[in-house]
Amino acid sequence: NVAVDLSSPLELKATDSVYATKVGLHWEPVPYATEYRIFRAVTNDPQAAVSVGTTPANYFFDPTATASQPYFYWVRAENAEAVSALSSSDAGMRASGNNSPGPPFPPLEPPIAPTGNPVTAAKAYLGKALFWDEQLSSTKTVSCGTCHRPAAGGSDPRTGTATRHPGPDNTFNTDDDIFGSPGVTNNNAAGAYSPVPFFGMGLQVTNRKSPSYLNAGYTNNGIFWDGRAGDQFRDPLTNTVLLSSFAGLESQSVFPPLSTAEMGHVGRDWPAIVERTTSSRPLALAHDIPTGLKNWLAGRTYPQLFEEAFGTPAITPALIAMALGTHERTLFSDQTPLDRWSAQLESLTAQEEQGRTIFIAQQCTFCHGGALLTNGSFENVGVRPVTDDPGRGALTGVQADLGRFKMPPLRNLELKGNYFHTGRITTVEDVVEFYNRGGDFP
Secondary structure (H helix, E strand, C coil): CCCCCCCCCEEEEECECCCCCCEEEEEECCCCCCEEEEEEECCCCHHHCEEEEEECCCEEEECCCCCCCCEEEEEEEECCCCECCCCCCEEEECCCCCCCCCCCCCCCCCCCCCCCCCCCHHHHHHHHHHHCCHHHCCCCCCCHHHHCEHHHCCECCCCCCCCEECCCCCCCCCCCCEECCECCCCECCCCCECCECCCECCCCECCCCCCCCCCHHHCCCCECCCCCECCCEECCCCCCEEECCCCHHHHHHCCHHHCCCCCCCCCCCHHHHHHHHHHCCCCCCCCCCCHHHHHHHCCCCHHHHHHHHHCCCCCCHHHHHHHHHHHHHCCCCCCCHHHHHHCCCCCCCHHHHHHHHHHHHCCCHHHHCCCCCCCCCEECCCCCCCCCCCECHHHHCCHHHCCEEECCCCCCHHHCCCECCCCCECCHHHHHHHHHCCCCCC
16 A cells, blocks of 8 residues: 655755756655655745646756746655655756757757656666666676766776776787776576686676766667667567667666676576566665665565556566666766856856867867767777777678777766777877877778
């Protein structure tokens, strides 16, 4: 019975002069809420507050706010049987700036969710729990978040000389070595470990650098360096099309749990993952769980969480993918200095402005323009010979696609660490030098 006592949402935060077109609000979701109603007033008096909208998510944008007018906001949780008390208030204000910023760097808007998997707070927080749960791996040692850290720009901060893959020549400490992510020791369904070439009984390292999962919800022509996770999502068990577009995140999420190097064991399949998830206590191996996530979990089982998020306690591979995709879709970085400059809310520093001018003059925007700072294409920029890694060409079979890789967005660039699909270039300055010399290979 979901009935009775809905808690008030906590940690409501309203943006103050961050956006020129809206006020943004975010709060921690509460168990069993299906919708959140947002209230607004010009004084800190809930009796004077009026509703400005509802959302099933735990964030909301208020485009009706008048620029430069301070407001107070509240939010309450609702379902078919109950409503909560109002949250504590928070003050916010829409900035006075450019309402119609143009190219080449317009501010970022939230990503589009696929029809059939709209964003809800319950799905996002279920996906967050799954993303950080090491029990999703065969060895219970690796979560999605092991290789994708928000503080590292969504990539893997461990990438470096200790995370070396021998590359296509199968020899360590040569020029084609790749700095990927440590995954799992080679293991089987019974839990027995066995040595493999190059890594022995140690952690296997991926043969490509992990790309960022932040802002990945904007990709509509394939995720991974080679784009193999398509925009159309198919049921991992039946191959039936479940989501016809904008579903690259769902498509991507079904790969790592099966990979024998990243999270899986030899011969692992989705029924085994579902059985493990069903019987696992959410985040049983985790520590320092954020208070908001812990409060939403409320000591419940995964079947109970799936029932809130999807209306059924039955756990399926498709629902796991949809929860993970929803969580990742809520992670977009739209409050950067570049966004505020584009909206004419603040100026760039002299050095930033000089860099922006050079960036445009040298046509870096050909590949790295737009709000996301990428055109999403697949290119060979001369990182390594095409014979090293076929990249996109392995999927398309097109000769011209050999050695082409996905053009990554530049948001959060300084946090991401080692760069390109090989992870060999360690600093942004070295990336600039790489392009200045025209790449390293034809």
